[in-house]
Amino acid sequence: MRDDELVVLGGSASPLLTKEICRILQVPVGEGEVHQFSDGNLFVKIGQNVRGRHVYLVQSTVFPANDHFMELLFWVDALKRASAASVTVIIPYFSYAKGDKKDEPRVSIRARVCAQSIEAAGADRVVTLDLHAPQIQGFFGVPVDDLYGEPVLSDAIAAEKLDDLVIVSPDAGFAKKAKQYAKRLGAPLAIADKERIDHTESARIADLIGDVDGRNAVIVDDFTITAGTLAEVADTLIEKGARSVRAAVTHGVFTEKAMPRLDASAIETLWCTDTVENRPAELSPRVSTVSVAPLFAEAIRRIHNRESLSVLFT
Structure with missing residues (x-):
């Protein structure tokens, strides 16, 4: 790899993931600083020469979502003004992906606004993980x-060597991706019928499609914020005769x-990746984190080497 042309720079939302990506690629972590003034304004500064170099900026957009998103834009702008040859934005968790459609009157399609902003700032390419809506x-x-x-989460599930395994999608919208888990793990699929009636980040489980009686169930999803849906589905699975319940989500927000809520639920283990770092609360012992740094490092290596x-998709 032409590491003399490669710079991997981490924003303030993803320092640990950036460090691990750089360790795998055997390149130094890019130099930079972020400062927030007393009025909330953000200031970013690149700490090294990036002229003519290909820069990979790693930044999740959560906790706080707006600050970290604006910081991402400022980094891209600074890198382009510093004459970087290209800027590839690595967004491990794109929080505004939930705003992907106009599903009620007089609302913004927030994901589109964010996408256009990233492009307008000067990003040449975007790499992300499990967008809420492809x-x-x-x-x-x-x-x-x-x-x-x-694939990363399936390996973690497989390592448990659970017999009579059943994969559970928490709603019909995630059924297609849940089927990929089921196929890789050689397990049947069940689907919960979830109904969300407002913006309170809670949902009601109306029914369950599939047989979970006597089986070890694993709920899979792209993200969880309050663990409300996971807890509701877990309760339903126990009511339907599941022997045990676990869960695996890409983004543990x-x-x-x-x-x-997780500790009070029937979920014994919750696997998530390291796309979110600066959470407001300490993780429960039930949470097990697996790293996607090797995945992003390989993507960077392949992009850089053309x-x-x-x-990575097979």
Whole structure:
């Protein structure tokens, strides 16, 4: 790899993931600083020469979502003004992906606004992980690589060597991706019928499609914020005769009330990746984190060497 042309720079939302990516690629962590003034304004400064170099900026957009998103834009702008040859934005968790459609009157399609802002700031390419809605790739006019967390999480599930395993999708919308888990793990699939009636981040489980009686169930999803849906589905699975319940989500966002809710639920283990670092509360012992740094490092290596990324999607 032409590491003399490569710079991997981490924003303030993803320092640990950036450090691990750099360790795998055997390159130093890019130099930079972020300062927030007393009025809330953000200031970013690159600490090294990036002229003519290909820069990979790693920044999740959560806790606080708006500050970290604006910081991402400022980094891209600073890098382009510093004459970087290209800027590839690595967004491990794109929080505004939930705003992917106009599903009620007089609302913004927030994901599209964010996509256009990233592009307008000067990003040449975007790499992310398990977008809440794959069609968000079409909101960008630059290439977008939406990587999958399923292989990493499937390996963690497989390591448990659970017999009579059943994979459970928490709603019909995630059924297609849940089927990939089921296929890889050689397990049947069940689907919960979830109904969300407002913006309170809670849902009601109306029914369950599939047989979970006497089986070890694993609920899979792209993210969880309050663990409310996971807890509701877990209760339903126990009522339907499941022997045990576990869960695996790509993005463990976890607000303050998530951990008490998880600890009070029937979920024995919750696997998540390290796309979110600066959560407001300490993780429960039931949470097990697996790293996607090797996945992002391989994507960076392949992009930098002009190799195909298709192998990462199979």
